[in-house]
Amino acid sequence: MSAPAVTVVVPIFNEELVLPELLVRLTAVFDANPAVRWGALLVDDGSRDRSVQLIRAHVVRDPRFAFIEFSRNFGFQAALAAGLAHASGEAIITMDADLQDPPECIPELVAAWQAGAAVVLAVRRSRVETGARRLGMDVFHSFFSRISDHPIESNTGTFGLMARAAVDALNAMPERNRFFPGLRAWVGFRTAEISYDRQERAAGQPQQTFLRLVRYAFDGVFSFSYLPLRLLTYTGLIVSGFGFVLGTFYVVRRLLGLEIAVTGFTTLVTLVLFLGGVQLIGIGVLGEYLARVYDEVKKRPAYLIKRKTGLG
Ligand code: UDP
Ligand code: MG
Numbered sequence: 195m196s197a198p199a200v201t202v203v204v205p206i207f208n209e210e211l212v213l214p215e216l217l218v219r220l221t222a223v224f225d226a227n228p229a230v231r232w233g234a235l236l237v238d239d240g241s242r243d244r245s246v247q248l249i250r251a252h253v254v255r256d257p258r259f260a261f262i263e264f265s266r267n268f269g270f271q272a273a274l275a276a277g278l279a280h281a282s283g284e285a286i287i288t289m290d291a292d293l294q295d296p297p298e299c300i301p302e303l304v305a306a307w308q309a310g311a312a313v314v315l316a317v318r319r320s321r322v323e324t325g326a327r328r329l330g331m332d333v334f335h336s337f338f339s340r341i342s343d344h345p346i347e348s349n350t351g352t353f354g355l356m357a358r359a360a361v362d363a364l365n366a367m368p369e370r371n372r373f374f375p376g377l378r379a380w381v382g383f384r385t386a387e388i389s390y391d392r393q394e395r396a397a398g399q400p401q402q403t404f405l406r407l408v409r410y411a412f413d414g415v416f417s418f419s420y421l422p423l424r425l426l427t428y429t430g431l432i433v434s435g436f437g438f439v440l441g442t443f444y445v446v447r448r449l450l451g452l453e454i455a456v457t458g459f460t461t462l463v464t465l466v467l468f469l470g471g472v473q474l475i476g477i478g479v480l481g482e483y484l485a486r487v488y489d490e491v492k493k494r495p496a497y498l499i500k501r502k503t504g505l506g
Pocket of ligand 1: 204205206207208209239267268269270273289290291292294399400401402
């Protein structure tokens, strides 16, 4: 079989409840657009349920589907990276398995690519996230677009298409801490947008815990901005400037022989706690960068593949 023109990459972690519907709907999209040579690459991120069996059975039946299995759970970003590294299409579509990104939008992505765009972003016209998740996402997006030189379109996630040239550029990046939307914005290329309605998860629970999302947001901030470090420097400058002025004031008062009242317990305690806090935050921020440097220096692979099926 010749290489597919469009490969759909889907990371999968414990998705046995949505997989049957995902496979049916993807296949329906492929069948309805026979002019395109389709391929799908499912990346199993160490699922502990029946996902692997379901996919294996499907891959045997339909040669358009290929399958990569990780040795354990490496996380969503690693699964995505593996998919991008192994997908052979001229254009590669990335989407979630849970059908929050409807497969029916795929032809629209492909049409935008055929019209000349190298990166096509699927922008959420409406969203279904609520509560802390939603608030966190909003805060992150507005913060990120302010601090990064390469702002990501707010209301976009993974869903989208990248042409071969853009994917090659992304694959060539050696970094392990990957924040996909940021990197996609960083590589540039001619970008187009389509819009879609974000759906409810078709079944099951979100596989990314809230904490994981927070870590993901940190990855985004720390790998695309030095602002946290700079803020610390500024805070340090302001606080020491203030300290200097205050110090001078008291020394001068003393030299002039004026009384210095020795109350001020509250002030002292507040200052000690406040400055202690600022210093701890400072060490934490430094640590975030250092840990990432350490990670990159160790050069451990971002994922380990146990088995590849249907990749030729
Ligand atoms: N996923 C993964 N590895 C993980 C967690 C999630 O590959 O460790 C996949 C999951 O199967 C889904 C996608 O990443 O296809 C998005 O996850 P989810 O829907 O749980 O997160 P959301 O972004 O919707 O909060
Ligand atoms: Mg989801």
